[in-house]
Amino acid sequence: MKRQAKKKVLDHSGSSFDSFLEEEGMREEVEAVAIKRVLAWQLQQEMQQQNKTKQAMARELHTSRSQLDRLLDPLNLSVSLETMARAAKVLGKSLVISIRDR
Numbered sequence: 001m002k003r004q005a006k007k008k009v010l011d012h013s014g015s016s017f018d019s020f021l022e023e024e025g026m027r028e029e030v031e032a033v034a035i036k037r038v039l040a041w042q043l044q045q046e047m048q049q050q051n052k053t054k055q056a057m058a059r060e061l062h063t064s065r066s067q068l069d070r071l072l073d074p075l076n077l078s079v080s081l082e083t084m085a086r087a088a089k090v091l092g093k094s095l096v097i098s099i100r101d102r
Contacts, residue, residue: 018102037074039084039095044072046091060090 018027047057058068070076071087085095 032077033075036077036079040072040074043084043087043091046093050091052091057087057090061086 046052047054054065054068054072058065061068071079071083081095081097088095
């Protein structure tokens with residue numbers, strides 16, 4: 001008879017969500033997605049407030065509408081900080097990034 005390997009059961013009771021993500025090896029990815037979602041949302045909100053269409057925004061960024069869609073896609077993490085900063089500048093804003101203690 002074959003012996004089945006026991007699954008390792010982790011007890012996360014009493015731990016924080018951050019420590020859970022850390023233990024699962026997912027913290028950096030989850031944080032990156034969260035940051036991109038917030039930035040994309042802020043850009044979209046500002047575009048809406050200024051009544052700026054995607055077509056107009058893409059034109060001012062000297063890029064295509066499909067590139068702008070990737071910039072505004074909250075799950076697309078491949079957008080550079082330079083591109084995010086350029087988009088903010090087109091909207092009369094600046095991109096501010098900081099590093100702080102956890």
